[in-house]
Amino acid sequence: MLDKQEYYDQIEIKLSNNIKTEYSQNIEKELMDLANSTSMNVSLNFEDVTFVCSHFLKVCLRLNNTLTSERFCLEKLTPEIKRVFMIAGFDKILNLK
Numbered sequence: 046m047l048d049k050q051e052y053y054d055q056i057e058i059k060l061s062n063n064i065k066t067e068y069s070q071n072i073e074k075e076l077m078d079l080a081n082s083t084s085m086n087v088s089l090n091f092e093d094v095t096f097v098c099s100h101f102l103k104v105c106l107r108l109n110n111t112l113t114s115e116r117f118c119l120e121k122l123t124p125e126i127k128r129v130f131m132i133a134g135f136d137k138i139l140n141l142k
Contacts, residue, residue: 048060055085055088056083056087059090060089060092060093062094062096063094063095064094064096064097064098066069066098076108077081077107079109080107080111085113086113087108087117087118088118088119088142089108089119089120090120090121091119091121091123094123095123095126097126097129105135106135106136107136109138114138114139114140120142121142
């Protein structure tokens with residue numbers, strides 16, 4: 046189950062510690078269902094994340110394709126996690142804050 050907070054026109058989803066493949070696969074459907082059913086902006090909060098698997102990078106791309114970068118962002122990335130997205134070239138595709 047996702048840890049989410051709703052604010053006026055935005056849903057913030059707080060992610061935790063290590064986003065390993067199993068966890069990523071478990072939350073993928075819930076994230077995609079949310080993306081397909083909301084008209085609100087969606088942000089993923091990476092404040093407490095210390096590891097991101099490659100499967101979750103794919104999930105982020107799918108979310109961005111569904112919501113568009115105007116309605117989807119990744120925020121509070123640590124420098125290490127932001128670097129992972131930059132090395133993959135996702136800083137040119139995704140809205141990183």
